Amino acid sequence: MTMANLLPLPVLLPLLGAALTLVARRKPRTQVAISLVVLAASLGVAIALMWGTHQQGPIVLWLGAWTEPLGIALVADRLSALMLLVSSFVILVVLVFAIGQGVADGDEDSPLAIYFPTFLVLSAGVSNAFLAGDLFNLFVSFEMLLFASFVLLTLGGSGARIRAGTTYVIVSMVSSFLFLVAIAGIYAATGTVNMAQLSLRLPDIDPTVSLSLQLMLLTVFGIKAAVFPMSAWLPDSYPSAPVPVSAVFAGLLTKVGVYAIVRTQFLLFPDSPLHNLIMIAGLLTMLIGILGAVAQPGIKRMLSFTLVSHIGYMLFGIGLATELGLSSAIFYIAHHITVQTALFLISGLIERVGGSTVIDRLGGLAAASPVLAILFFVPAMNLAGIPPFSGFVGKVGLIQAGVADGGAVAWALVVGSVLTSLLTLYAVAKTWGFAFWRPRADQETDQTFEIPTLTPNFGRLSDAIGAVVAQQRPATPIAPPAAARPVERAMPPLMLGAATTVVIFSIGLSLVAGPLFTYTDAAARQMITRDAYIKAVLPQEVP
Amino acid sequence: MTAIAPSLTLVIVAGFLIAAGVYLLLERALTRLLLGIVLASNGVATLYLVVSGPAKGAPFVGARPAEEMSDPLPQAMVLTAIVIALASVAFVLSLAYRQWRITGSDDVPDDAEDELIKRLADRDEVSSTYDPDTQSTTTADEEDATA
Numbered sequence: 077m078t079m080a081n082l083l084p085l086p087v088l089l090p091l092l093g094a095a096l097t098l099v100a101r102r103k104p105r106t107q108v109a110i111s112l113v114v115l116a117a118s119l120g121v122a123i124a125l126m127w128g129t130h131q132q133g134p135i136v137l138w139l140g141a142w143t144e145p146l147g148i149a150l151v152a153d154r155l156s157a158l159m160l161l162v163s164s165f166v167i168l169v170v171l172v173f174a175i176g177q178g179v180a181d182g183d184e185d186s187p188l189a190i191y192f193p194t195f196l197v198l199s200a201g202v203s204n205a206f207l208a209g210d211l212f213n214l215f216v217s218f219e220m221l222l223f224a225s226f227v228l229l230t231l232g233g234s235g236a237r238i239r240a241g242t243t244y245v246i247v248s249m250v251s252s253f254l255f256l257v258a259i260a261g262i263y264a265a266t267g268t269v270n271m272a273q274l275s276l277r278l279p280d281i282d283p284t285v286s287l288s289l290q291l292m293l294l295t296v297f298g299i300k301a302a303v304f305p306m307s308a309w310l311p312d313s314y315p316s317a318p319v320p321v322s323a324v325f326a327g328l329l330t331k332v333g334v335y336a337i338v339r340t341q342f343l344l345f346p347d348s349p350l351h352n353l354i355m356i357a358g359l360l361t362m363l364i365g366i367l368g369a370v371a372q373p374g375i376k377r378m379l380s381f382t383l384v385s386h387i388g389y390m391l392f393g394i395g396l397a398t399e400l401g402l403s404s405a406i407f408y409i410a411h412h413i414t415v416q417t418a419l420f421l422i423s424g425l426i427e428r429v430g431g432s433t434v435i436d437r438l439g440g441l442a443a444a445s446p447v448l449a450i451l452f453f454v455p456a457m458n459l460a461g462i463p464p465f466s467g468f469v470g471k472v473g474l475i476q477a478g479v480a481d482g483g484a485v486a487w488a489l490v491v492g493s494v495l496t497s498l499l500t501l502y503a504v505a506k507t508w509g510f511a512f513w514r515p516r517a518d519q520e521t522d523q524t525f526e527i528p529t530l531t532p533n534f535g536r537l538s539d540a541i542g543a544v545v546a547q548q549r550p551a552t553p554i555a556p557p558a559a560a561r562p563v564e565r566a567m568p569p570l571m572l573g574a575a576t577t578v579v580i581f582s583i584g585l586s587l588v589a590g591p592l593f594t595y596t597d598a599a600a601r602q603m604i605t606r607d608a609y610i611k612a613v614l615p616q617e618v619p
Numbered sequence: 620m621t622a623i624a625p626s627l628t629l630v631i632v633a634g635f636l637i638a639a640g641v642y643l644l645l646e647r648a649l650t651r652l653l654l655g656i657v658l659a660s661n662g663v664a665t666l667y668l669v670v671s672g673p674a675k676g677a678p679f680v681g682a683r684p685a686e687e688m689s690d691p692l693p694q695a696m697v698l699t700a701i702v703i704a705l706a707s708v709a710f711v712l713s714l715a716y717r718q719w720r721i722t723g724s725d726d727v728p729d730d731a732e733d734e735l736i737k738r739l740a741d742r743d744e745v746s747s748t749y750d751p752d753t754q755s756t757t758t759a760d761e762e763d764a765t766a
Contacts, residue, residue, distance in 0.1 A: 216699060223706060223710070233717050234721075238714060238721065239718075239728055241714060242649065242718070245707075246656075246711075249707055250644065252703070253637075253640075253659050256663045257637075257666060260663070260666045260670045260693075264625075264669070264670045312730050371736060
């Protein structure tokens with residue numbers, strides 16, 4: 077029973093930390109200390125939970141001392157424990173990076189005070205989403221992390237961030253409304269929102285009602301996970317945020333959506349007729365995302381498009397719905413969280429050293445900073461899926477599962493995933509060739525900002541560019557001012573250390589790929605058979 | 620669980636509010652988006668009244684038999700949803716105000732980067748990174764968007 081009492085801690089500790097950092101808003105050092113302690117403790121709890129779930133199966137805690145199926149249940153099974161561990165680690169490292177950036181820019185008195193509390197609420201929301209045992213609690217955790225992300229995305233309130241933030245806020249709210257409608261429908265049809273109870277009751281209701289509820293949930297989580305027809309908001313909003321914000325968004329927020337897809341599709345709708353739909357959405361997400369990435373001159377935008385594209389791999393595994401497919405998808409989620417966070421953190425370092433993240437304006441970085449070159453090269457190759465990195469291992473697992481399935485759609489996805497992998501390699505190799513490998517002399521010397529000659533039809537565009545220009549003026553809290561930044565500025569040790577840690581962790585994933593795959597196999601088996609989960613939550617209702 | 624006949628009036632009201640809200644959400648001006656959020660969230664809240672069934676007595680334990688009580692759970696959920704909608708409205712209002720302070724209008728502008736890439740496509744030109752010798756046409760710097 078002691079293990080179950082750990083369950084609320086990954087949510088409670090960051091929330092308590094958020095309250096304390098708000099109180100200590102004029103004392104940046106105290107804020108830093110509180111945030112570090114709280115997130116390190118959450119990481120410790122996540123490790124303990126992962127060990128516990130692996131040893132004794134799903135851990136359940138009913139909150140508030142209600143009679144059992146009435147209260148709110150927190151549940152950790154193998155899948156949620158792994159997600160919790162990876163996300164706590166990534167959040168802690170990004171916090172260290174943010175502290176490093178803040179210390180380096182000497183902005184101890186700037187309006188950064190809101191960063192730490194918001195970041196901790198985000199962390200609590202992410203943990204709560206992984207632990208939620210009922211749909212409404214999942215909705216609440218989505219709102220927690222969304223509201224924190226609204227604030228973080230519009231930090232500083234400059235024109236570009238407000239524009240990006242508006243898109244993000246409106247899209248998120250539409251998905252929240254849809255989620256509420258789905259929950260209302262589910263409650264009306266079954267009289268419960270507890271996921272374990274739903275998995276017992278949903279088979280009894282009219283299959284067309286059940287299918288429409290399933291489609292609604294899939295749409296909601298598809299928006300959060302940036303699945304193709306609903307993915308346009310992501311590359312539009314993430315790149316404009318400060319690096320320590322976009323890194324954690326890129327690593328975690330879409331994966332929370334993917335996690336919710338896995339949880340609901342497998343637990344609630346085991347005999348889903350939608351597997352092919354999920355796989356086709358995955359194929360389109362892969363291809364359209366990566367074609368977007370190839371066209372982008374900015375590193376952060378390129379990374380945002382690869383982020384969308386690689387969500388397709390996870391959908392591939394989910395759509396196959398075999399043990400190997402789901403296991404590889406879970407492995408791929410863990411791999412992708414670390415590698416995408418690493419690349420975004422490194423784009424922040426590139427911005428510092430090279431003075432820009434647009435590849436036309438970069439050059440000779442490999443000579444200027446060999447450490448940075450290696451740091452970029454390793455996760456970039458990992459993302460493209462070059463052996464021996466973890467991206468390769470995950471992709472091989474998915475392709476094996478696709479071949480084993482043998483259907484036409486599965487083969488289309490096998491071909492599509494190889495093609496996407498090649499195009500990813502092209503996109504990151506292009507960045508490498510321009511930013512790192514070519515001589516510095518080739519980069520564009522003209523650092524001034526050209527305003528395009530605008531035709532009257534581009535009235536809206538001029539607004540946008542006006543806003544972009546307008547925000548060159550004041551320094552914003554987290555990112556240092558872009559203009560007139562000295563090139564080849566030394567990298568602050570904390571930022572470098574944080575980025576290196578994530579890169580080493582991502583290499584570590586390929587070193588422990590064997591044991592990790594054993595674990596994800598077990599997690600996938602647990603998701604597909606469902607018995608252990610349902611029995612742990614509702615011991616009295618299952619024989 | 621006993622079957623409940625849903626109230627048709629409430630369903631129609633909810634549908635109408637959500638439809639009006641979605642229509643406003645398709646607008647460009649932030650104040651209209653705000654009104655859209657208000658209408659849609661009220662429509663969704665009305666759905667929970669449909670779900671909770673016909674109104675009955677207050678659900679205090681021991682005050683009356685269970686059959687005469689309203690279902691408290693949808694009410695608890697909708698209360699949470701209403702609080703969240705209130706926070707959303709406050710946040711969008713502040714976004715609209717900020718947008719108006721910066722650009723003098725509360726329209727959501729297009730993304731400059733997207734437009735620039737679209738113009739390249741319209742003019743059938745290659746991107747500047749295609750060949751380093753070509754004159755660059757990339758104008759809006761990513762770093763300016765991030766600074």
